[in-house]
Structure formats: C-alpha cells, structure tokens
Amino acid sequence: MKQTHIFPTVSGPLALAASYANGYRETKTNLHPTASLAELRNAFGGPLPAKAQPGEDVIAELIHAAEPGLVGNTQPGFHAWVMGASHPTGVAADWLTSIWGQNAGIYQGSPAAATAEEVACDWVLDVLDLPRTASVGITTGATMAGFIGLAAARDEVLRRKGYDLASDGLQGAPGITIFASDDTHVSNLAALRYLGFGNRNISRVPSDDQGRMILVDLAERMALVDGPKIVIATAGHINSGAFDDFHALADLAAQHDAWLHVDAAFGLWARTSVSTKYLTSGIDRADSWSTDGHKWLQIPFDAGFAIVRDRQAHRRAMDISASYLPLAPEDGRHATHYNPELSRRARGFAVWATLKALGRDGISDMVRNHCDCASLLAHKLQTTPGVRVLNDVVLNQVVLSFDRGQGDSDQMVQAMEQALNADGQHFFRTAEWRGQRVLRVSIIGFETGPDHIQALARKIKTLWADIGA
Ligand SMILES: Cc1ncc(COP(=O)(O)O)c(C=O)c1O
Structure with missing residues (x-):
C-alpha cells in the first residue's frame, strides 16, 4: 500500500x-x-x-x-490507591487520539477507531479468558462498567418476568432485589442509585474477615425473597484483594434465575497469570463483569471494560437510535451500542496500543510481579514487632497495622503514613478496615519491582523503630 x-x-x-x-x-x-x-x-x-x-x-x-x-x-x-501508571505507549496512542480528534460513537464517525476498538475488545476477552462471544463496552472506568453491567442485569431480570422496561419504565415494575456484600465497592452502590435502586432494594450480605461474601447468609437471604434478583460479587477486594467464591455464587444464581455481576475492577487481571488464575475459578460463569483498563493494565486514564455474556441484553440496555445516525449492522462496531455515550473519545486506540505493547506475556509477568512483590513485603515485615499484616496476601494488596501495645494503633498508623510520605519518594494513604485505621499498600504501577519493595520494607522498619519506640 x-x-x-x-x-x-x-x-x-x-x-x-x-x-x-x-x-x-x-x-x-x-x-x-x-x-x-x-x-x-x-x-x-x-x-x-x-x-x-x-x-x-x-x-x-x-x-x-x-x-x-x-x-x-x-x-x-505510589501505593496509596489501586491506580495504574499510564504506560508510555498507551500515552502516545492517547496523544494521537487527541490529535486525530475522532468521535468514536458510531462506525462512520471513525472507522479506524471502531475497528481498533473491535479488535482490542476481542483481545481483552481472550487475555481474560472470558466467553469470546460476550460483548464489551470500553468505558471511563469500573464505575461506569458496573453501571452498564447492572443496567443489562436490571432489564434482563425484568424481561424474564415478562416485563419490558424500555416501554413500561421502572415505576410499576416488579421489585428487584440486589444482593451485595457489606464490603461491596461504593461504586456499585452509586451505580445502583443511578439505575433507580435505593438502599432498601439492596440486601447487604455479611462478609468474612477478608471481605468475602458469606455464602450461607446469601443463600438464606435469597431463599426468603421472591421476584427478580441480581447478585454482585467481588474479584479483588479494594483493601485485602480477596475474591468471592464464584462457583458457589454461580450455582446460587442459577438456582434462583438471578443475574450474577462481578465487580472485578482489578482482580479480573489475576486471570492472566497462571500463579493467580485459581483465584478467579468459576468467574467465567457470571453474566457480566466490570473491570478497569487504567488500573492493572496501565492504560492511561480513563479506560474500563463492561463485559456482558448476553450481547442482546447489553445492546437492549444501551439502545439508542435516530434517523441521522447511520447505525447499519453491516458496518463495523458502533461503540454507542455498548456505552451510555453517543459522542465519545476513541479510547480504543490507547487500549489497543497498551495491550500490544505489553503483550500477553507482559501482562501476565506484570501481574505475577506485583503479586510476588506484595508477598515479599508481607514476608519482610512479618517478624517486625508491632507491625501486622492484616490480610491474607493473595494478590497485590497488603493491609498493615502498627501497634506498640499502648492502645494508640490508629495514631501510630497515621504517624507512619506521614513519616513514609515525608521525603516525597512514596505516596501512601490509610483507610478504615475492620474497625481500625490501616495503611493500605497497593502494588500496581508497572515499574514497581522487588528492589523497590525491598527498599520500602527497610524504610518501614527504620521508621517504625523510631515511631513505635
Ligand atoms: C473493586 C473496585 N470496584 C470499582 C472501582 C471503581 O473503579 P473506577 O475508579 O475506575 O471507576 C474500584 C476502584 O478502586 C475498585 O477497587
């Protein structure tokens, strides 16, 4: 050519x-x-x-x-929150996205953007080993991806009861019950609110010490409720990195004809590494998944993926059309079919470029490296008096407390946060976890490796020797 x-x-x-x-x-x-x-x-x-x-x-x-x-x-x-580090190749693609100034809502708005996105979505399903026939919307993040998955869920569980939400609306619809753990990420609650659900429509299921939904409680609650049901599971708890038991959840969902949505903002990427794939066992039995591109995949902000097993349910939930919009099915991908957006940034370019730059092995090595780093940090600190690792370190998250036995652990955690941040080389934040203040360590930036973690462990020990004295 x-x-x-x-x-x-x-x-x-x-x-x-x-x-x-x-x-x-x-x-x-x-x-x-x-x-x-x-x-x-x-x-x-x-x-x-x-x-x-x-x-x-x-x-x-x-x-x-x-x-x-x-x-x-x-x-x-940077360890404060689960945020990727914007891979340079993705950033370069993002610059081009702005230079090209494409509107990626419909195929004719940008055939190149539509096609890059189509291919990138297939790659995402492939690398995550999810049903290849599922549909994918590239979103601004996991919040919006969750919104889309739950919108598809809402429409579909009503449709199964013979109710057409598109024509009859939510008012007067059969009551839907949503089951989500006490620990579900706040973004799911926000998405449910946008979709017309209030707290009374959500059955909050107790979770265990790691934040996993307690299945007997869920089973009991589901048995008590008639009508359409949606279950929200978690892959990668925001603090502990814990995973729900997806086989058990999928069995329960099947038993109750419920829709199973998995909030897998970063945990879904555990599937890409043989060392952590077991954590996601059964996750492919869910009906929808929300995950981020700008977290573990290192795509520049913003990028997320709404993945729905039933393409038609996804399409119906996001349906939009007008005579001025050429939305011919024989055209390529119309991104607007999968997102609540018409005009939209051509996010697919950065997704395509980052996936290609990392490659299948690069993604898997990165995930394994971060998980190994988390285990290394926990290992290095486990014998330090007064420092406790509060979570089972299965992924990239380490939850730490600092306690010198004088009943002031919360203050000690805050003092350690301040001390760790003081030289500007690290960025940490604390959270409330199981009734106490904790230091969250998220290992997620693509350049973070064992040397950084060894140095961090030394720094924590040195500072604690002083602060905890
Ligand atoms: C488990 C979980 N779900 C959802 C979200 C929301 O993702 P986003 O900030 O990309 O909308 C996060 C963000 O940290 C998360 O950890």
Whole structure:
C-alpha cells in the first residue's frame, strides 16, 4: 500500500507539550503536590482573557500552574490507591487520539477507531479468558462498567418476568432485589442509585474477615425473597484483594434465575497469570463483569471494560437510535451500542496500543510481579514487632497495622503514613478496615519491582523503630 503519511515539523503548543512530556517522568521526584489549594487557585485563576492567547504561551502557563499540584501516581513509589501508571505507549496512542480528534460513537464517525476498538475488545476477552462471544463496552472506568453491567442485569431480570422496561419504565415494575456484600465497592452502590435502586432494594450480605461474601447468609437471604434478583460479587477486594467464591455464587444464581455481576475492577487481571488464575475459578460463569483498563493494565486514564455474556441484553440496555445516525449492522462496531455515550473519545486506540505493547506475556509477568512483590513485603515485615499484616496476601494488596501495645494503633498508623510520605519518594494513604485505621499498600504501577519493595520494607522498619519506640 502506498505510504501517504506526512510528518511535518511540529511547532507551537504541540511541540512544547511533547518536549516537556518526554522529560516529565524522569524529573518528577516528589510524588506529592507541593502547592496548596490557594496557590493552585491563584496559579490557574484570574479572569477569562477577552482576546485569544498564543497556544505556546497557554501551554507553558498550564505546565507552570499544574506541576506543583500533580500527584506522582505514574511513579513506582505510589501505593496509596489501586491506580495504574499510564504506560508510555498507551500515552502516545492517547496523544494521537487527541490529535486525530475522532468521535468514536458510531462506525462512520471513525472507522479506524471502531475497528481498533473491535479488535482490542476481542483481545481483552481472550487475555481474560472470558466467553469470546460476550460483548464489551470500553468505558471511563469500573464505575461506569458496573453501571452498564447492572443496567443489562436490571432489564434482563425484568424481561424474564415478562416485563419490558424500555416501554413500561421502572415505576410499576416488579421489585428487584440486589444482593451485595457489606464490603461491596461504593461504586456499585452509586451505580445502583443511578439505575433507580435505593438502599432498601439492596440486601447487604455479611462478609468474612477478608471481605468475602458469606455464602450461607446469601443463600438464606435469597431463599426468603421472591421476584427478580441480581447478585454482585467481588474479584479483588479494594483493601485485602480477596475474591468471592464464584462457583458457589454461580450455582446460587442459577438456582434462583438471578443475574450474577462481578465487580472485578482489578482482580479480573489475576486471570492472566497462571500463579493467580485459581483465584478467579468459576468467574467465567457470571453474566457480566466490570473491570478497569487504567488500573492493572496501565492504560492511561480513563479506560474500563463492561463485559456482558448476553450481547442482546447489553445492546437492549444501551439502545439508542435516530434517523441521522447511520447505525447499519453491516458496518463495523458502533461503540454507542455498548456505552451510555453517543459522542465519545476513541479510547480504543490507547487500549489497543497498551495491550500490544505489553503483550500477553507482559501482562501476565506484570501481574505475577506485583503479586510476588506484595508477598515479599508481607514476608519482610512479618517478624517486625508491632507491625501486622492484616490480610491474607493473595494478590497485590497488603493491609498493615502498627501497634506498640499502648492502645494508640490508629495514631501510630497515621504517624507512619506521614513519616513514609515525608521525603516525597512514596505516596501512601490509610483507610478504615475492620474497625481500625490501616495503611493500605497497593502494588500496581508497572515499574514497581522487588528492589523497590525491598527498599520500602527497610524504610518501614527504620521508621517504625523510631515511631513505635
Ligand atoms: C473493586 C473496585 N470496584 C470499582 C472501582 C471503581 O473503579 P473506577 O475508579 O475506575 O471507576 C474500584 C476502584 O478502586 C475498585 O477497587
């Protein structure tokens, strides 16, 4: 095929952004913002200019204003939350996505975006070893992916009772009961609220010390309820990394003709490594799955995947059409069929590029490395007096407490958080876990490896020797 690419010499705002971006990660040595809110408001503030400004000046000003307020979540010392580190190849694809400025809602809006997305979605199913006939929507994240999975669930469990939600609406529909554990991620509760469900429609099932749903409780609750049911399971608890028992949940769901949705924001990627795939055993029996691209897969923000076994249920839930929109089935993929979006960013380019850059083995090695790192950290700390690993470390999450036996463990955890963050090399945050303050260690950035973890274990021990004394 004749090459028609033209690479003009770039200048102006694009050149400035590109040359700055090239060095940014090497020079970002403090993972914490250094500016206060007032300083940031001041830096970004002022009246909207009446006249157009030169693009290069605007970008220089943007860099100057933003830099002191940036968080180093692309760096290996970032452990505060489960956030990926934006793989450089994905970032480059993301730049192109903006340059190309495609609207990826329908095939004719961007045949290239539609096709990259179609292929990337097939790769996602393949690498995750989920039913290859399932449909996939590329979303802004796991919250929206959960929303989509649960929207499909809502419509389908009603349809099975002979109720057509699209024509008759939620008011007057048979009552649906949702079963979700006490530990379900807040994003599921938010998604349920957007879908018209309140707390009284959700049966909160007790969970065990790791955050796994207690099955006998679920079974009892399901047996007591008539009518349509949806069960929300978890793969990768936000604190402990724990997994529900998917075979048991799938059996219960089948028994009750319930829809089983799995919130697998990061845990689903355990499937890509032979050392952790067992954790997800039976997960492929679910009806829908929500997961993130911007967490373990390192796709630049934002990217998530809504995966639904029954393509038609997915399509029905997201249905949209108008005479001005060419949505011919013989065209390629129309992303709008799988998302609550019409105009949308062509997220598929960054997904395609990141998957290709990492490759199947790269993804699996990365997942195994992070899980090994978590085990290594737990191992290094297990004999340190006063430091306790509170979770069974099965994935990439380590939950720590610091207790010197004087009843002030919560304060000690906060003191350790402060001390660990003080030199700007690490970024940690605490959470409430089983009635106590804990330090959460998420090992998720693609550059984080055993050397970082050895150094982190030494730092924790040194600081604790001082603080816990
Ligand atoms: C288990 C779980 N579900 C859902 C979410 C929400 O994901 P997102 O922030 O991508 O919307 C998270 C985020 O940390 C999560 O850990």
